[in-house]
Amino acid sequence: MAEKLLEVKNLCVSFKTRKGIVRAVNNLSFSINHGEVLGIVGESGSGKSVSMSAVMGLIKDENAEITGEVFFNGEDLLKKSDEELRAIRGKDIAMVFQDPMTALTPVYTIGWHIREQLQLHSDISDKAARERAIELLEEVGIPDPAKRVDQYPHEFSGGMRQRAIIAMALSLNPKLLIADEPTTALDVTIQAQILDLLERLRKTYNSSIIIITHDMGVVSELSSEVLVMYAGRMVERSTKSSLFANPQHPYTKGLMNSVPRVDRARTSRLETISGQPASLLNLPSGCAFRTRCPSAHVACTEQPAFISDSNGYGAACFLLTQGARS
Amino acid sequence: MTTHEPAFDLSSESPSKIAFRTLVRDRRSWVASTMLIIVVALTLSAPLYASLISKTDPFVSTINGTVVLDGVEVQVLQQSTEGLKLGVNPIGPTWKIGPYFLGADNQGRDVAARLLYGGTNTLLIGFAAAALTLIIATLVGVIAGYSGKIIDSVISRILDVIWAFPVYLLSISLSVVLLTSGFKWGPISLEAGSLYLPIFIIGLVYVPYVARPIRGQVLALREREFVKAAIGGGAKNSTIIFREILPNVIPSVLVFIPLMVSLAMLTESALSFLSIGVQAPDASWGTIIKDGLGLLYTRPIVALAPGLFIVITAVALNLLGDAVRDALDPKARLRGAF
Amino acid sequence: MLVSISILVFLIFFATPGVDPAARIAGRNADQLTLQQVRATFDLDKPIHIRYVSMMKHLFIDRDLTSYVNRGAEVWPQLTQAIPATLSLVFGAALIWLVLGLALGITAAGARKSWIDPAIGIIGIVGVSLPVYWLGEVVNLITQGRLHATLFRWVPPLGYVPFTQSPSGWFLALLFPWLTLSILYAGIYIRVIRSEIVGLMQEDYIKTERAKGAGEKRILIKHASRMSLITVVSLFGLDFGALVGGSALLTEVVFGIQGVGRLTFTALQNFDLPLIMATVMYAAFFIVIANAIVDLVYAWIDPRVRRG
Numbered sequence: 001m002a003e004k005l006l007e008v009k010n011l012c013v014s015f016k017t018r019k020g021i022v023r024a025v026n027n028l029s030f031s032i033n034h035g036e037v038l039g040i041v042g043e044s045g046s047g048k049s050v051s052m053s054a055v056m057g058l059i060k061d062e063n064a065e066i067t068g069e070v071f072f073n074g075e076d077l078l079k080k081s082d083e084e085l086r087a088i089r090g091k092d093i094a095m096v097f098q099d100p101m102t103a104l105t106p107v108y109t110i111g112w113h114i115r116e117q118l119q120l121h122s123d124i125s126d127k128a129a130r131e132r133a134i135e136l137l138e139e140v141g142i143p144d145p146a147k148r149v150d151q152y153p154h155e156f157s158g159g160m161r162q163r164a165i166i167a168m169a170l171s172l173n174p175k176l177l178i179a180d181e182p183t184t185a186l187d188v189t190i191q192a193q194i195l196d197l198l199e200r201l202r203k204t205y206n207s208s209i210i211i212i213t214h215d216m217g218v219v220s221e222l223s224s225e226v227l228v229m230y231a232g233r234m235v236e237r238s239t240k241s242s243l244f245a246n247p248q249h250p251y252t253k254g255l256m257n258s259v260p261r262v263d264r265a266r267t268s269r270l271e272t273i274s275g276q277p278a279s280l281l282n283l284p285s286g287c288a289f290r291t292r293c294p295s296a297h298v299a300c301t302e303q304p305a306f307i308s309d310s311n312g313y314g315a316a317c318f319l320l321t322q323g324a325r326s
Numbered sequence: 327m328t329t330h331e332p333a334f335d336l337s338s339e340s341p342s343k344i345a346f347r348t349l350v351r352d353r354r355s356w357v358a359s360t361m362l363i364i365v366v367a368l369t370l371s372a373p374l375y376a377s378l379i380s381k382t383d384p385f386v387s388t389i390n391g392t393v394v395l396d397g398v399e400v401q402v403l404q405q406s407t408e409g410l411k412l413g414v415n416p417i418g419p420t421w422k423i424g425p426y427f428l429g430a431d432n433q434g435r436d437v438a439a440r441l442l443y444g445g446t447n448t449l450l451i452g453f454a455a456a457a458l459t460l461i462i463a464t465l466v467g468v469i470a471g472y473s474g475k476i477i478d479s480v481i482s483r484i485l486d487v488i489w490a491f492p493v494y495l496l497s498i499s500l501s502v503v504l505l506t507s508g509f510k511w512g513p514i515s516l517e518a519g520s521l522y523l524p525i526f527i528i529g530l531v532y533v534p535y536v537a538r539p540i541r542g543q544v545l546a547l548r549e550r551e552f553v554k555a556a557i558g559g560g561a562k563n564s565t566i567i568f569r570e571i572l573p574n575v576i577p578s579v580l581v582f583i584p585l586m587v588s589l590a591m592l593t594e595s596a597l598s599f600l601s602i603g604v605q606a607p608d609a610s611w612g613t614i615i616k617d618g619l620g621l622l623y624t625r626p627i628v629a630l631a632p633g634l635f636i637v638i639t640a641v642a643l644n645l646l647g648d649a650v651r652d653a654l655d656p657k658a659r660l661r662g663a664f
Numbered sequence: 665m666l667v668s669i670s671i672l673v674f675l676i677f678f679a680t681p682g683v684d685p686a687a688r689i690a691g692r693n694a695d696q697l698t699l700q701q702v703r704a705t706f707d708l709d710k711p712i713h714i715r716y717v718s719m720m721k722h723l724f725i726d727r728d729l730t731s732y733v734n735r736g737a738e739v740w741p742q743l744t745q746a747i748p749a750t751l752s753l754v755f756g757a758a759l760i761w762l763v764l765g766l767a768l769g770i771t772a773a774g775a776r777k778s779w780i781d782p783a784i785g786i787i788g789i790v791g792v793s794l795p796v797y798w799l800g801e802v803v804n805l806i807t808q809g810r811l812h813a814t815l816f817r818w819v820p821p822l823g824y825v826p827f828t829q830s831p832s833g834w835f836l837a838l839l840f841p842w843l844t845l846s847i848l849y850a851g852i853y854i855r856v857i858r859s860e861i862v863g864l865m866q867e868d869y870i871k872t873e874r875a876k877g878a879g880e881k882r883i884l885i886k887h888a889s890r891m892s893l894i895t896v897v898s899l900f901g902l903d904f905g906a907l908v909g910g911s912a913l914l915t916e917v918v919f920g921i922q923g924v925g926r927l928t929f930t931a932l933q934n935f936d937l938p939l940i941m942a943t944v945m946y947a948a949f950f951i952v953i954a955n956a957i958v959d960l961v962y963a964w965i966d967p968r969v970r971r972g
Contacts, residue, residue: 483668637793
């Protein structure tokens with residue numbers, strides 16, 4: 001078995017607040033191989049973004065406590081100093097964020113930003129950096145790159161800006177790209193273009209992608225593997241096709257049912273998941289989804305273990321123990 | 327800002343309770359409040375001090391007065407023993423609880439007593455002018471921000487023109503013009519030499535400073551969903567202003583209070599120093615500094631002490647202002663997260 | 665804008681209820697003849713708008729305004745002679761307060777977790793709480809009085825020494841006025857800059873920079889501080905403009921510098937209306953210019969503002 005690119009083991013991220021301890025990420029374990037695309041799905045507050053920020057060492061809150069292990073290329077990132085992590089950030093693991101409109105310092109040109117990214121990790125000259133920047137802009141499909149490279153972020157449209165940011169993120173050939181809701185702030189038409197771009201680049205550079213999203217459409221478009229999070233825990237892990245064909249966890253089922261699908265008969269109303277998203281300060285005992293689950297029963301007052309097969313696919317639900325997985 | 331914030335249950339307490347609790351926990355508010363209470367208490371005790379301790383009338387010159395020091399009777403204004411031996415030298419600080427604790431000024435008056443009385447005026451003008459500014463500015467700001475384009479541009483224009491003048495130049499100009507003859511306009515009649523004049527002038531001059539930010543805030547609030555919803559729901563303008571707009575504007579006003587008192591105080595003392603603020607026979611810390619100028623090299627305490635009081639009071643007010651501002655800033659608590 | 669300001673100034677001095685401009689212009693103890701002359705020159709018997717136009721004409725076009733208080737001394741030359749002193753004072757002080765404000769403000773913002781931030785904070789608060797005229801007097805007390813014979817022997821007497829006359833004299837005479845004037849503004853700028861930067865460090869683009877692998881120091885200086893310049897520039901432009909226009913009058917008075925501020929104040933004290941009109945209009949003019957320059961610099965600093 002090829003060595004896993006990223007292996008997260010029992011990652012816990014909690015924040016001390018005046019009202020108590022908030023467990024934003026609770027015992028998250030998963031891995032991703034080279035060249036894979038993993039989609040992390042969940043609603044706001046599920047812990048999807050916090051977990052990836054913890055992986056990158058971007059959590060600067062003094063009240064945060066991070067435990068567990070995050071193995072990247074065999075080394076535990078959580079044990080590294082900030083200086084060591086800085087060498088990895090941008091070079092081996094890159095991250096793209098949600099809102100392209102505010103993601104770049106407005107007073108520097110796009111070319112300057114790409115140059116900064118390159119020069120933070122290599123000894124490239126200003127001139128060579130500029131040329132590389134033009135190449136990169138062209139590669140992500142920005143027209144007239146030689147002119148655009150000297151333009152400021154505000155002179156780019158949202159979609160163009162996100163392309164440029166992706167270009168910058170991939171400029172040093174990172175093995176892993178983490179994209180946190182990269183299309184949420186964009187028009188649906190642009191969304192498709194960006195996802196296509198990511199897929200194309202992944203093939204060219206052979207990088208892995210973790211895409212964080214709340215949108216099942218994005219998941220189906222890009223990922224090969226999916227991880228579903230709820231209230232800080234992973235509740236299901238599967239291949240994309242299995243997830244859509246046969247969701248195991250009631251939460252996933254609820255998510256699937258709440259999205260209109262072409263291959264289903266038209267019904268008069270979309271189903272919703274009853275209740276409110278779990279409050280991380282006031283989690284129900286046992287399974288956090290218990291209060292909203294249509295299939296909840298007595299056993300659910302205990303925390304269900306994540307039951308998985310040899311590939312790591314499975315779900316955290318007592319229902320699984322009652323039947324074989326298809 | 328991005329949307330992926332952890333699902334903290336922060337909404338169970340009202341914002342004002344949270345703000346108050348933050349304020350109480352902030353060490354700065356305690357230090358500042360203590361300082362202010364001491365200063366205010368001292369100044370309010372001026373009449374007591376004058377009658378019990380200094381035993382002289384701080385508003386009456388006692389050029390030929392005498393005082394008993396260490397059992398010896400001594401002239402309050404003594405022949406100068408320095409330089410050309412011309413002129414008189416008031417006695418210096420005795421540093422003993424009793425008459426002339428801080429010495430005498432060039433008219434034989436008890437400096438400490440005058441300091442306390444002067445403080446009353448300085449603080450009074452400071453608070454009153456600040457109140458005037460805040461009331462007018464809030465009114466003007468809300469009206470400008472909420473009304474239609476024409477009213478807004480007229481008001482904004484006026485505010486801009488007033489604010490184009492540096493505060494000190496404008497207040498000095500107005501003081502010079504109004505001080506000797508007073509101000510009579512319709513029902514408003516302020517006599518020359520009354521304390522109302524500085525209050526009026528200083529209060530007016532700072533209106534744009536507060537009104538413009540408030541106007542900006544009201545403009546932004548007007549576009550917010552909850553206001554649009556209220557308008558859509560058919561609520562009357564006055565209801566909207568009082569129920570939706572004002573409660574959101576009040577925190578900003580609160581932050582301005584300590585700041586404006588401090589600014590008003592500093593402006594008043596500058597005007598009094600230039601002889602166009604508080605007029606004799608009233609005293610303020612500014613006038614005492616001015617009085618102390620002639621004695622600067624011989625009896626510096628007369629000019630030093632009031633200044634120190636001003637600095638202490640202003641520091642306390644600014645400290646309090648910082649604490650209030652941080653307590654009311656909702657983003658301050660989420661700060662520090664990734 | 666200039667027109668509105670001139671109208672306001674005119675109204676204050678000529679149209680305030682209960683004040684007779686003629687008596688004020690002519691000065692105290694003017695006789696009837698002088699009063700009549702004043703009334704004629706300034707058209708004080710005519711309606712208010714004609715008065716305004718005539719005053720503006722005298723002020724700007726004829727530039728022959730003379731001061732009645734100073735027995736016919738012309739107004740404009742007094743003003744122009746005072747300008748170099750004020751410019752020297754303000755430039756020097758501005759340099760000092762900008763350097764201090766930026767250095768200490770950025771340091772405080774970057775050192776939030778240590779004792780340095782509160783310590784600088786105290787410096788800032790004290791700076792804005794010091795009455796500038798009192799501070800000046802205290803400085804004088806020490807440098808001209810108590811320690812004049814020993815530590816501060818080299819401090820020249822109060823007053824302004826033109827640069828052309830003696831560069832070293834110019835410098836020494838301005839040293840303490842510079843320091844005094846700049847303390848207040850340094851305090852303001854330290855607080856504003858620190859607060860601005862702390863706020864800016866929460867912005868999304870800072871997160872991107874961290875993800876790029878940039879270090880905190882680089883982020884603080886090349887990104888947060890650079891963005892804070894936008895506010896600093898507009899604030900500085902206004903402050904500088906106001907000071908050159910005469911707001912430094914307290915400092916000038918206390919240190920005996922014959923600058924525009926001092927001239928303005930003397931004019932106001934003596935109710936020397938022609939001189940007042942000239943100096944106040946000069947001040948307003950400078951502010952308008954400062955605003956215009958700020959707009960230009962703004963575009964240079966923040967590319968989002970540029971057009972086309």
